[in-house]
Amino acid sequence: MTTATPRSTAPSTPGSRQPVEPAPPVLELDNLVMHFGPVRAVDGVSLTIHRGTVVALVGESGSGKSTVGRCVVRLHRPTSGTIRLNGTDITHLGRRALRPHRRELAIVFQDPASSLDPRLTVGAIVGEPLRLLRLAANRRQREQAVVEALRKVGLGVEYLHRYPHELSGGQRQRVSLARALVSSPSLLIADEPTSALDVSVQASVLNLLTDLQRDLGFACLFITHNLPAVEYLADEVAVMYLGQLVEHGPAAAIFATPMHPYTQALLSAAPLPDPVEQRERTRVVLRGDIPSAVEPPSGCRFHTRCPVAVKRCAVEVPAARQVAGRRVSCHLVDADGSGPDIRVAGQSGTAGVPALRREEASP
């Protein structure tokens, strides 16, 4: 009953992080909008994820990044826009029509303690997608698939009959991953998969995710606010602010030369784990907090906090433009990719000014 073709085992070529030739897009979001009553959580997001690539979706809390992920797995029915999975429009499919596509989609949540059923054994949890989607011919086959999925995430058969409460946080997140990957999906949504874990455990989960992604070749939407993890794992970065993407492009390029002032602020706010480097950086402290998604600011949504905003920013919505290999929505970025850098002292009146002396800058 599945319309999907079984995925071959051919992984994306290891070593080359960027796909050499354009693979068919696994996920295409076109102008995705998700409003909850007056709250404009997601307001026009277009994003394409190709096979074998990891796209990180980053932004502050309340930027709508988790809502995008939940729309893709159709936990929400989007207000407008389209979601195409392997070329099929799944935006408005009903429960029954969606079912054949479910095996192509998987999601891993932040807190494994609350996303695993405490009354089921690990074997039952990991086998559930196979059972519900009728992907295994019989119980024996299902059990084999479960054992194989557990093996892939580094858990032995002895875990089959354990319950989530008997496991550590890292082991639980491995079980979540096994459950997500047991149906061999072409797209994995990872929503803050390591945020609840300690550094040492986080390292092993990130390594595992890298290995699995390389070996199985699935596309991944990695939703997180953990920027070091993004730099480690992602091929592309999409930066979200108040329901919209402000910049999207190759990870290395964005980390090296962020163009949008918000990207610059976000990257410079994450402290580097090196006291020498960290203390030499110019810090940018943004004014105020992320505005309400009920009444987003006019023009560029970032203009209320942007240290280099000009009059035009408050009036005119910046279009997403293709600039030097990425998409940027900012009036101040030129066609060749040059623009203001708010991290450079003297570029603006407020950037880099310590928090306590900003009183006069606040409204």
Added chain:
Amino acid sequence: MTPTRGAVPPPAHPGPAGADASTATPPAPASGPVLSVRELSVRFHTEDGTVSAVDRVDLDVAAGEIVAIVGESGCGKSVTSLALAGLLPPTARVEGSVRLRDQELVGAPERLLRPLRGRDIAYVFQEPMTSLNPVLTIGRQITEVLQVHQRLGRAAARERAIALLKLVGIPSPERRVDEYPHQLSGGMRQRVVIAMAVACDPTVLVADEPTTALDVTVQAGILDVLRDLRTRLGTAVLLITHDLGVVADIADRVVVMYAGRVVEQAPVHQLFARPRHPYTHALLGAIPTARRGSDHRLREIPGLVPVFAEPSDNCAFADRCPNADELCRSSTPPLEPVKGGQTTNPLHSHQFACWHPTTPPVEAR
């Protein structure tokens, strides 16, 4: 109605603790420690027997110094911080010594500790909403501290509350002072909590994961506030965190805890450049960084953090350590200074507890 210490000077100026606000660089801890912890042990008696959460911890914090305690969940860093001012439940058995200036706090009677809390030693916790009362205005909550500890009158307390809100970078404090916690964002709430904590110009400010619940953009602002308070008021800050980025950003010295014990402590630059304890080394290697080449992997630490047990004679990290041998499993390595690091001031020395330390890299700089 005589205003007592800390009440008169408006907070925009240096507080009575006396750091010169004009010095942009952090004041070097010249004098001795204002907070001195020796052999601090905390045990909990439970139905399943005794668990040892903190095991013979030594720690010093000088005025104007930011000391970070780092470690993973369950390493005892929060229990240590709560034990300082006697905030643990009665089931906890606390031993050892905690001296705040000249006063011994361990075993001190409640009537002695109560006036100290909030005045000489103040706390900021992770989630601001659990520290704030939702049905009182933020002004009321700050003035309460001032009225109790400094016996300020209502008008004077309110004026000081507004000044404090300004000090922690809250815009239009005259208006905000009459608002309720739910009207503020997470970052602003945490600033209010910090304002309450420094209202009486405490000697020591204990900040337990103060930015963990906040976004990085907001975190940067809160860290600036802490840095500024240290410089302007000369407050000693004990920062509890698991985030090595925050440590690299703000700490002067770092204390690394593992399974209830201090395994290493050093000035921040030294700790990151030349970690000696294998646990510190592993922790630093586990932080994700930009991938250099496709085979670059994060360092994993095998095994799990041990569950608290009776303190035993071994190194708690032995089971997960690549360097461990029989010696590590049969006797506890003492916390000793790095050989050749001839500093008489314990505040500047680099100490670690390991029989087989990691070899420091050849000096690059």
